[in-house]
Amino acid sequence: xxxxxxxxxxxxxxxxxxxxxxxxxxxxxxxxxxxxxxxxxxxxxxxxxxxxxxxxxxxxxxxxxxxxxxxxxxxxxxxxxxxxxxxxxxxxxxxxxxxxxxxxxxxxxxxxxxxxxxxxxxxxxxxxxxxxxxxxxxxxxxxxxxxxxxxxxxxxxxxxxxxxxxxxxxxxxxxxxxxxxxxxxxxxxxxxxxxxxxxxxxxxxxxxxxxxxxxxxxxxxxxxxxxxxxxxxxxxxxxxxxxxxxxxxxxxxxxxxxxxxxxxxxxxxxxxxxxxxxxxxxxxxxxxxxxxxxxxxxxxxxxxxxxxxxxxxxxxxxxxxxxxxxxxxxxxxxxxxxxxxxxxxxxxxxxxxxxxxxxxxxxxxxxxxxxxxxxxxxxxxxxxxxxxxxxxxxxxxxxxxxxxxxxxxxxxxxxxxxxxxxxxxxxxxxxxxxxxxxxx
Amino acid sequence: xxxxxxxxxxxxxxxxxxxxxxxxxxxxxxxxxxxxxxxxxxxxxxxxxxxxxxxxxxxxxxxxxxxxxxxxxxxxxxxxxxxxxxxxxxxxxxxxxxxxxxxxxxxxxxxxxxxxxxxxxxxxxxxxxxxxxxxxxxxxxxxxxxxxxxxxxxxxxxxxxxxxxxxxxxxxxxxxxxxxxxxxxxxxxxxxxxxxxxxxxxxxxxxxxxxxxxxxxxxxxxxxxxxxxxxxxxxxxxxxxxxxxxxxxxxxxxxxxxxxxxxxxxxxxxxxxxxxxxxxxxxxxxxxxxxxxxxxxxxxxxxxxxxxxxxxxxxxxxxxxxxxxxxxxxxxxxxxxxxxxxxxxxxxxxxxxxxxxxxxxxxxxxxxxxxxxxxxxxxxxxxxxxxxxxxxxxxxxxxxxxxxxxxxxxxxxxxxxxxxxxxxxxxxxxxxxx
Numbered sequence: 001x002x003x004x005x006x007x008x009x010x011x012x013x014x015x016x017x018x019x020x021x022x023x024x025x026x027x028x029x030x031x032x033x034x035x036x037x038x039x040x041x042x043x044x045x046x047x048x049x050x051x052x053x054x055x056x057x058x059x060x061x062x063x064x065x066x067x068x069x070x071x072x073x074x075x076x077x078x079x080x081x082x083x084x085x086x087x088x089x090x091x092x093x094x095x096x097x098x099x100x101x102x103x104x105x106x107x108x109x110x111x112x113x114x115x116x117x118x119x120x121x122x123x124x125x126x127x128x129x130x131x132x133x134x135x136x137x138x139x140x141x142x143x144x145x146x147x148x149x150x151x152x153x154x155x156x157x158x159x160x161x162x163x164x165x166x167x168x169x170x171x172x173x174x175x176x177x178x179x180x181x182x183x184x185x186x187x188x189x190x191x192x193x194x195x196x197x198x199x200x201x202x203x204x205x206x207x208x209x210x211x212x213x214x215x216x217x218x219x220x221x222x223x224x225x226x227x228x229x230x231x232x233x234x235x236x237x238x239x240x241x242x243x244x245x246x247x248x249x250x251x252x253x254x255x256x257x258x259x260x261x262x263x264x265x266x267x268x269x270x271x272x273x274x275x276x277x278x279x280x281x282x283x284x285x286x287x288x289x290x291x292x293x294x295x296x297x298x299x300x301x302x303x304x305x306x307x308x309x310x311x312x313x314x315x316x317x318x319x320x321x322x323x324x325x326x327x328x329x330x331x332x333x334x335x336x337x338x339x340x341x342x343x344x345x346x347x348x349x350x351x352x353x354x355x356x357x358x359x360x361x362x363x364x365x366x367x368x369x370x371x372x373x374x375x376x377x378x379x380x381x382x383x384x385x386x387x388x389x390x391x392x393x394x395x396x397x398x399x400x401x402x403x404x405x406x407x408x409x410x411x412x413x414x415x416x417x418x419x420x421x422x423x424x425x426x427x428x429x430x431x432x433x434x435x436x437x438x439x440x
Numbered sequence: 441x442x443x444x445x446x447x448x449x450x451x452x453x454x455x456x457x458x459x460x461x462x463x464x465x466x467x468x469x470x471x472x473x474x475x476x477x478x479x480x481x482x483x484x485x486x487x488x489x490x491x492x493x494x495x496x497x498x499x500x501x502x503x504x505x506x507x508x509x510x511x512x513x514x515x516x517x518x519x520x521x522x523x524x525x526x527x528x529x530x531x532x533x534x535x536x537x538x539x540x541x542x543x544x545x546x547x548x549x550x551x552x553x554x555x556x557x558x559x560x561x562x563x564x565x566x567x568x569x570x571x572x573x574x575x576x577x578x579x580x581x582x583x584x585x586x587x588x589x590x591x592x593x594x595x596x597x598x599x600x601x602x603x604x605x606x607x608x609x610x611x612x613x614x615x616x617x618x619x620x621x622x623x624x625x626x627x628x629x630x631x632x633x634x635x636x637x638x639x640x641x642x643x644x645x646x647x648x649x650x651x652x653x654x655x656x657x658x659x660x661x662x663x664x665x666x667x668x669x670x671x672x673x674x675x676x677x678x679x680x681x682x683x684x685x686x687x688x689x690x691x692x693x694x695x696x697x698x699x700x701x702x703x704x705x706x707x708x709x710x711x712x713x714x715x716x717x718x719x720x721x722x723x724x725x726x727x728x729x730x731x732x733x734x735x736x737x738x739x740x741x742x743x744x745x746x747x748x749x750x751x752x753x754x755x756x757x758x759x760x761x762x763x764x765x766x767x768x769x770x771x772x773x774x775x776x777x778x779x780x781x782x783x784x785x786x787x788x789x790x791x792x793x794x795x796x797x798x799x800x801x802x803x804x805x806x807x808x809x810x811x812x813x814x815x816x817x818x819x820x821x822x823x824x825x826x827x828x829x830x831x832x833x834x835x836x837x838x839x840x841x842x843x844x845x846x847x848x849x850x851x852x853x854x855x856x857x858x859x860x861x862x863x864x865x866x867x868x869x870x871x872x873x874x
Binding site for chain 2: 047075
């Protein structure tokens, strides 16, 4: 074993650059043309296809696969992108195993679905490699619309509005556009700077101005935006992170998983990114898996994901769980944290085993940890926003908020799963509604 | 975006994809669904005289499947419409009224009697339909009664009936041809002589798709017996392409519009028919296999293809390959190619070796460590290795350049074109003037 693996504490350079490059390579290498044709050939062109019904953006999947099968992946890409302008990213990050591919009739019949996600990537990559933007702007309407948040919802909304001829200003708090596509997804799911490449390609529609470093609350006020624009779309995501609420939660080495994931995506040299020897991730969702797997890939010796409920309640899909397991992540279920121990920095995390009703069983255990990631959900930072429904912005119809002229979509809006593809659908549909309202 | 609008014998449609006269166009309900899905036109399922014919009450279809149960060939023993004439006419009128931009052509089949045609044509004209198609092609059932392919196999009948039709209606007349003949140019020429505005082909091919080996009866089996049916679908496309090409390049029928039919399943099939001279295509099996929505891929694919080729109008596509359809005797015998195996792509399956060594020219060498190479001194450039190779582009045919010596013949490759008509081995060779 490499002695660097055994070094205690949060240190950089646990693995060589070459090992890291291999570890973080594309999770699903792109299909070759031949592979795509063979995979496309398996599609039965189902009527009223279950895959399309399962897709939050209603992509006509049988049609695009047939277009691949007949040698026109560019036409396939148009079919995809007309419904989902971020079809390239969704092809990479969608949990297809719980959406389109889960309901593929060949999954039902044979346990082997058509590889819809990979085919979607083949099509969109082909079109984007040609550096073509397949849509044209309608004549200018003279309307100005503010989109707050350049994540999947905001970008989808902005693109659709720009296509309809409106002028769109997109504000984002971060230095780069893309939202979670740029800052919140495991690196091996979107290699080679794809998130930025996709934003640049999307912007070719024209009529969209990006303003980075502008956060709602700090730099922008909703009232001002409303006054200066014909409509406002809020796609601000969930900026806050839930606290553990146990003693020792603030010790050194305790960190939000989303920050670790974001830093990993932005760091130019992974050998410079420190990671613990014994890493514990608390949570059972995609963020927890992304953090755990990437900590392991960086060279952590022990990575344990701990979830308070049973395995059947893990929100990370079977595929994600298997991925974590295959990379050496241990998953413990039915255990909730009760204390973080350590003198200044975390040394151990104490858990209580729980039953299915989250009642402690009386049996506790401790895991050694020099780094602890919180991944138990994000929350909306809700200053000066329209009315909430629970902890998110209340919406009716296609994202209409309690404030006239203000729409919302994506993770910050109530309803729908917190998925990239759902955010795209909500942004797109809000844009259509804004357009209808402004032009109607 | 390329303009897919087509004008076929004066009948305009938003795209060249029509549904052929067949079960999918038997009723208003189906045709409305087809138009909603995007089909450019339909040829309504063949109308006949009242009382309507009856169909069998057992299976009407037989099929050939490829691996993964892809339908490759379909055979049917369904007859013309079995609904009353008046019902069909009423529905045709309603559909045409609601879809004025789509082509609605009505297929007809009545006995070879002038009165019969004289009687039905005004009824069709009254519906507002755009044209008629004469069904001289159905090879089963109706042919036993002296109609369908029984007419299509006798050029004189074709010409006679076509004349009647042109005499009794102003509607464009398309004559649908049967492939169950020896030379398709003869019936086509007869239609042309009779004044047909266009021909459409091919109708289905006489076929038995299979035999039930437990009861020793052809399929589809009706109470222990089977009758031949009409074969269609992807399997018949090569036959149809050739027949379309034969007519398109025939000097006597130059300019005679052709509606291409036979196994059109994708945009590519349609493009192939069109460059061989078809002004549009008619589709049946693909729709019956995949549903009407399949037309959307045909539209997007043909449009993309035309854009890539810089073509803006279907008229630029139609007939584009016709000048390149030749006779064997005019092929260039001085054109020499050799097979070449890309060793990086080769997966060492040895299929090329087996094919060449066992059945062809022993032109591929196999080493002890399974490296396969072409022996240029034996290779006659037959292309069989390319055909059987499972890896696309692994084996290619490379053209030899003038000045190089063909190791097989030990002759120098020359640039000049020379064909069989002047070849010294040809007893009938035309000698150049001395």
